Amino acid sequence: MNTPLLIDGELVAGSAGEFGTVNPATEEILGTAADADAGDLDRAIAAARRAFDDTDWPRDTALRVGCLRQLHTALTDEIEHLRAITVAEVGAPVSLTYGGQLQMPVDSLAYVADLAENYSWKSDLGEAAPFGRPTRRTQVREATGVVGAVTPWNFPHQLNLAKLGPALAAGNTVVLKAAPDTPWCAAELGRIIAERTDFPPGTVNIITAADHGIGAQLTADPRVDLVSFTGSTATGRAVMAAASATVKRVFLELGGKSAYIVLDDADLGAACAAAAAGVAMHAGQGCAFTTRLLVPRDRYDEAVAAASAAMAGIGFGDPTDPATVCGPLISARQRDRVQGYLRLALAEGGRFGCGGGRPADRSSGFYIEPTVIGGLTNDARVAREEIFGPVLVVLAHDGDADAVRIANDSPYGLSGAVAGADPDRVDRVASRLRTGTINVNGGVWYSADVPFGGYKQSGVGREMGLVGFEEYLQTKVIATGTG
Secondary structure, three states, X not given: OEEOEEEOOEEEOOOOOEEEEEOOOOOOEEEEEEOOOHXXXXXXXXXXXXXXXXXXXXXXXXXXXXXXXXXXHHHHXXXXXXXXXXXXXXXXXXXXXXXXXXXXXXXXXHHHHHHHHHOOOEEEEEEEOHHHOOEEEEEEEEEOOEEEEEOOOOOHHHHHHHHXXXXXXXXXXXXXXXXXXXHHHHHHHHHHHHHHOOOOOOOEEEEOOOOOHHHHHHHHOOOOOEEEEEOOHHHHHHHHHHHHXXXXXXXXXXXXXXXXXXXXXXXXXXXXXXXXXXXXXXHHOOOOOEEEEEEEHHHHHHHHHHHHHHHHHHOOOOOOOOOOOOOOOOOHHHHHHHHHHHHHXXXXXXXXEEOOOOOOOOOOOOOOOOEEEEOOOOOOHHHHOOOOOOEEEEEEEOOHHHHHHHHHOOOEEOOEEEEOOOHHHHHHXXXXXXXXXXXXOOOOOOOOOOOEOOEEOOEEOOEOHHHHHHXXXXXXXXXXXXX
8 A cells, every 4th residue: 555645636656765764563564655746745735725726615604614514524435444454554543533632623623614514703892982983893713825734743633634624724724744653644634635534636736755854844934824733742843943934823742751640539549450451551642641640648658569460461562453552652763762751761770660671572573562550759850751652650759739730840831630539629730730630520621612732841831622623723903984
């Protein structure tokens, strides 16, 4: 199987040839994807610019809603094909494709279609007489323009559709640059758009490329009005710097090192098990996963043991097995990076409660054992830096205020969790955490209608929900003389 680019309504080959995509569970080459060069990207941006400037797409809400509903239906019809690709290319456990890896992102298109259909695009600000001139004021919300969307590999359908859906619903045109590790997920979306929907040429363009520089070119191009980027904080800084040259708007969803706070009246065993399961899921390859477990100091050893038992019990396995929670990492490069952090943990004085390296019985696949690290403080690098692997660091706290201090002592502020028996006490702790989302006693914040994003160096802006939809709009005021 090989996959094309989608440029100006046509499925085309990449001018730089093709590049391979790898099954992370077996290390086998699955097939190839079109490799775009700078010229391909230039044509995609030009097509998006024309579609925005020269057609009624930004103003035809009914057309946009209809196209999004077509896409939702088409993706649903091909969901089993997409599920197989996701498991093979992403290494995502098949169980996750019934949730955030595939089904929920697809269903989110219905939400954004309904949102656009019922949205109040104009609002009456009433009449006034500034400077003695009777005037009717109208506030208009309208599309921003051409959106450059750059997405990573860990949850490709979620991240691709969380950008495409709201951006298109709002009336923008889009150039999506997908991660080189998961080109098929994006390219199959492009094929389905071209073959089974009425999106006008240029409104959606999807680029796959081995060269990361193509993404940098997209974010810097002056014809792009808004950049929506999900990825590392380091790359996010570069995106923001590049965007500043043309003062284009940016949405950044970046890294995290989120804390799971266990208060002294919580069920310690249950909280440790929940924290372990959250980090083991998809081999820890999620920016919002709570990878620091903060527990009462006088129960620290008990907590390390409980978390370790839970992690060891989860284990790892073949992503095609419905029972698997922790599959492989995406690549040899990422596996080696995680291994480097595990060596660093020992050098910093830490100890492994379980795991700690590559499984001895796996001759292929980019696997790392689910690992619990104890014996460190929040000053350790493994407690401060995003590892992006199935690694949980257990830290001790000395009460509620100290737990909040440790949780907030991070450059990141993406997510968090609090477990405790007293609702008022839990709420007080949660209210002091500088994070964009918080799980209280097992609550789930992920949903199409809930905004997601971070504080501090975890990002700028919000994705999903009404707030995420409005990130792609700008405000115009029309003042009409009435006297």
